[in-house]
Amino acid sequence: MKKVIIIDGGAGRVIAAIPALIKYINQNKDDDIKILVYGWSFLLYGIKQLANKVFQADGIGAFTNYFKECDEVIKPEPYIRPSYFKQQKSLVEVFDECLNNTEDHSNLCNPFLIIDQYEKENAQMTLQEMAQRSGKSKVVIIQPFGRSSQQGMNKIYDNSNRSIPQNLYLRIVKELSKEFAVLFMGEESQFVQQDKYTAKFGADLRAWLALISECSYFIGCDSFGQHAARSFNKNGSVFIGSTFTKNITYPDFFHIVERKNVNKIYSPIRLADQDTTLADKHNQHCFDYTEQELEAIINEIKQNIRRSEVEYISDQHGSQCISGSC
DSSP states (O other): OEEEEEEEEEEHHHHHHHHHHHHHHHTTTTEEEEEEETTGGGGGGTTTGGGGTOOOOTTTTOOOOOOTTSEEEEEEOGGGSSOOOTSSSSHHEEEEEHHHSSOTTTOOOOOOOOOOOOHHHHHHHHHHHHHHHOSOEEEEEEOOOOOOOEEETTTEEETOOOOHHHHHHHHHHHHHTTTTTTESSOGGGGGGTTTTBBOOOOOOOOHHHHHHHSSSSEEEOSHHHHHHHHHTOOOOEEOOOSSSSHHHHHHTSSSEEEETOOOOOHHHHHHHHHHHHHHHHHHTTTTTOOOOHHHHHHHHHHHHHHHOOOEEOTTOOOEEETTTTT
């Protein structure tokens, strides 16, 4: 049979779908399977199990070449599954439930991505330069803001409460920058004027993948970066706001930062727009940490970074990666 699988949504969803896609292909080897990825097909470059199967809808002839003669179109949507909105399964597992019609997720691989040698070496050179300029051997990448963040009233805010609040972000990077080199991951529109503590530059997502794979530690929120970090087995801390740890991240791998005993309401995205708005208003205090709690969080993150095996050194010959994956 000729089949087309459609994967839409953000880049993080695409990464989370990879294990289920590979499992589906392995279990349906006699089928001619193509995968439509809206906007993010380049994330899948180099994954041999998906080679020659991925295409984008904006190419001329996509309908004629892929859809017109196919026998089945499959569009998995995890957000409408009860197992997802009841916090019974992760995004990775629900993609498996949707695609492979199974409750057994024990044979799923972890999400993974591939970077080539050129991308890896270019990322190492960038991080080496940061280490040399800062005089600090550990280089940390932080992605505080997700796609739902906005610029307004001279600050970055996120009505969905998925991003790290600006003031909390500034406190974190101010403390971390005393000991580590810190690289801000985000678009130029997300730059915070008061942020004098992080390095910033523009890069495409392939470049960010390589930088994440080669940095010392990653700090993120409910967004693309933490999925990428998991794909490279990069240790990190993930700040959880209005969304739920079980659904959107990897608690068996990351250091999870989340307020305890918070009465959160699930935001039913792609199901009920008005209820989503009400949930966003209810969840606006998810990041209201006490000073004592915040100090403990930052100290734990510092300890985690110190344990990282990836570090860079600076000497008269320039900086070099001396351990870890380099």
